[in-house]
Amino acid sequence: MSENYKFFQNRECEFFPCHKNVNDDEFNCLFCYCPLYMLRDECGGDFKMTSGVKDCSDCTKPHDSGSYAYIMSAMKKVIERGSDF
Numbered sequence: 001m002s003e004n005y006k007f008f009q010n011r012e013c014e015f016f017p018c019h020k021n022v023n024d025d026e027f028n029c030l031f032c033y034c035p036l037y038m039l040r041d042e043c044g045g046d047f048k049m050t051s052g053v054k055d056c057s058d059c060t061k062p063h064d065s066g067s068y069a070y071i072m073s074a075m076k077k078v079i080e081r082g083s084d085f
Helices: 037-042 067-082
Strands: 048-050 053-055
Touching: 037 067
Parallel strands: none
Antiparallel strands: 048 053
């Protein structure tokens, strides 16, 4: 069974790669906007707070190898949080 749906890459994007420290051949663009952003400090990524705003510019969590499995494992928490708003 093919699992191509777990990986997408857009090398023609003017921002590719949008983060450093990820091998270009393994850079996954599938989660261009991280669905875990709303988890704030529980996302598991490498973020910092800048003037009260979550800055994910140094985080490669949604783009490195294994990103699909990690994101999908955290989606239950995202869905639960969504009902809080």
